[in-house]
Amino acid sequence: MTERATLTYERYLPWKRWAEAGFWVAMIGANCIANSITTLMDFRRGESGVQAWEPAVWEASSAVMWLLVVLPAMAWFTRRFPFLWGDWRRQMARYVGASLVVCVVHVVGMVALRILAYRLQGMSYDFGPWPRELFYEYLKDIRSFAYIVLTMEAYRLLLRRWQGEASLLAEPDEGPPLEPVDQPDRFLVRKLGRDFLVAANDIEWLQAAGNYVNLRVRGHDYPLRSTVAGIQARLDPRRFARIHRSYIVSLDQVVSIEPLDTGDARVHMKDGSALPCSRRYRQDLRQRTGAEAA
Structure with a gap:
């Protein structure tokens, strides 16, 4: 059983980066598509003047920031500072601080992409009052942050068990x-x-x-x-x-x-x-x- 597991792990290694990237692209991509559709349906029920492309831009700008900026940074951070329950108070403070940085980077980049997309359509984008909207986005981002951290740590634990610890x-x-x-x-x-x-x-x-x-x-x-x-x-x-x-x-x-x-x-x-x-x-x-x- 051990030799078979070792052989399987060795066969997986050349595909490891592709599998990891594919997983996150599939997860965030599916979430982006689903959110775009449900947001558009909500606006259509309220007879809003929002055009069909706008929810797609909102969700796509968020997904691009997660995939290209936030996820690589979180992968580095969780490798550099893995969460250890033996010192959970300091670790929790560190991770909460990291979640704040993640939210600010995510929102600033997301808004910049939306402004660019709207300008290409000859329109202007209004994010709304920054303190209120940033707090609203943080309530969503901290849940995504926790999910991503748990997923990364669970995956690394699986790899350690697979290759031997x-x-x-x-x-x-x-x-x-x-x-x-x-x-x-x-x-x-x-x-x-x-x-x-x-x-x-x-x-x-x-x-x-x-x-x-x-x-x-x-x-x-x-x-x-x-x-x-x-x-x-x-x-x-x-x-x-x-x-x-x-x-x-x-x-x-x-x-x-x-x-x-x-x-x-x-x-x-x-x-x-x-x-x-x-x-x-x-x-x-x-x-x-x-x-x-x-």
């Missing part, structure tokens, strides 16, 4: 541990309800990803809830080295170090990866690996 071995309830837990020789990986162990020697490199650190093992990434500094303190310093604020490498996996004109370097690994190396770590890495310049 690593954790440090814990102290046993009784008796001494069979191996050191301060610098563990193995990591526990859970994938789709099954557990298996990954040897620390098999880790090729590690990369920070928000509140996770991805362990690279034989072409697979296993997210571990930690910071780079936190996991660095748990790894054997004789076998692993920090090369960047976001990267740690296994010294045995380094092939060469390519100096760059900026003073930084590029570290070439046995798996074919080329990782960034900051100038502050470059000399130490060369001394520890004995690697020649590429």
